Every structure is written in C-alpha cells, then in structure tokens.
Amino acid sequence: MNTRRIVITAAFLILAGAAVIGWFKVVAHPAPVACGYCLRPLHANVKVTAEIDGKRAEVCCPRCAITEANQEHKPVRLITVHDYSTGKAMSPDKAWYVEGSRVLACDHGAMHMDEMKDTQEMAYDRCSPGTLTFATKQEAADFTAANGGAVISFEQLMSEAKFQ
Numbered sequence: 620m621n622t623r624r625i626v627i628t629a630a631f632l633i634l635a636g637a638a639v640i641g642w643f644k645v646v647a648h649p650a651p652v653a654c655g656y657c658l659r660p661l662h663a664n665v666k667v668t669a670e671i672d673g674k675r676a677e678v679c680c681p682r683c684a685i686t687e688a689n690q691e692h693k694p695v696r697l698i699t700v701h702d703y704s705t706g707k708a709m710s711p712d713k714a715w716y717v718e719g720s721r722v723l724a725c726d727h728g729a730m731h732m733d734e735m736k737d738t739q740e741m742a743y744d745r746c747s748p749g750t751l752t753f754a755t756k757q758e759a760a761d762f763t764a765a766n767g768g769a770v771i772s773f774e775q776l777m778s779e780a781k782f783q
C-alpha cells in the first residue's frame with residue numbers, strides 16, 4: 620500500500636513538473652529583447668511586429684522593418700505597432716506616425732551620436748528617420764509641436780516601402 624502511494628505521488632510530481640516546464644515553454648515563453656533585423660534593444664512603446672516574405676519578427680521600430688524590406692526587395696506588412704505614450708498595442712492602419720522628430724526611437728549608443736553630431740545627415744542609419752507611433756492624429760500633432768517632425772498616416776508610411 621505504501622509503495623503504491625509513493626509511486627502515485629512520484630508519478631504526480633513528474634506530471635506536475637512536466638506541466639510547469641510546458642507552461643514555461645508555451646505560455647511564458649520569454650519575449651525577444653533584441654530587434655529581429657538589427658539587434659538593437661526592443662522598447663515596449665516603439666517596437667513593431669512585422670512580416671517580411673511571410674516571416675514574422677519583433678522589430679525595434681517601423682522604420683527598421685521598412686528599411687529591411689527595401690534592402691531585401693520584399694514587401695513588408697506591419698502586424699502590430701505600439702503607442703509611443705502608453706505602450707499599448709494597436710493595429711497599424713489605425714495609428715498615426717511621427718517621422719523625423721528630435722526623439723531617437725532606437726538606441727544608437729551615445730558615443731556614436733556624439734561623434735556624428737556634425738555630420739548627422741550624412742551618416743546612414745537604418746532606423747532613420749526615426750518613426751514613432753501614436754493612437755490619434757491629435758497626439759501625434761502634439762508630439763511634433765514639442766519635438767519636431769511630421770505627422771504621417773499609415774498609407775504615407777507604407778508608401779516608403781518600395782516593393783509592396
């Protein structure tokens with residue numbers, strides 16, 4: 620009787636252990652921390668889920684996805700974008716975008732920016748012009764009033780992808 624109880628308990632523990640491991644693998648799968656294209660860190664309020672040639676990736680910013688698609692000569696789809704103020708996930712076609720503001724969307728490294736201060740326009744950057752996402756046109760306009768840049772629609776943003 621005792622042996623049977625031990626066997627049942629052991630079997631239960633193994634099953635419970637397997638369930639916990641399974642949960643970690645499937646449910647609590649750690650989110651990627653770096654851009655799937657340029658390996659810069661992902662920020663919750665700038666990152667984008669994009670699809671190029673049927674392959675999905677978590678990307679540092681909308682600009683990086685468009686640059687990647689143009690370099691690969693492939694069409695790009697934006698799947699999910701995030702509101703810059705709140706980090707809330709949104710459908711890309713409902714969002715408004717600010718292009719070329721003074722706020723850097725992606726981490727370029729302070730040293731690099733310092734060295735490039737005088738020749739910023741000449742230095743190539745795949746995430747430039749920086750593109751931030753807003754839930755409403757008004758929020759985007761308020762942001763440009765404080766930080767520069769231009770408000771563009773989803774259609775305008777996607778027109779910069781050359782191989783749609």
Ligand SMILES: [Zn+2]
Nearest residue numbers: 654657679683
């Ligand atoms: Zn990137």
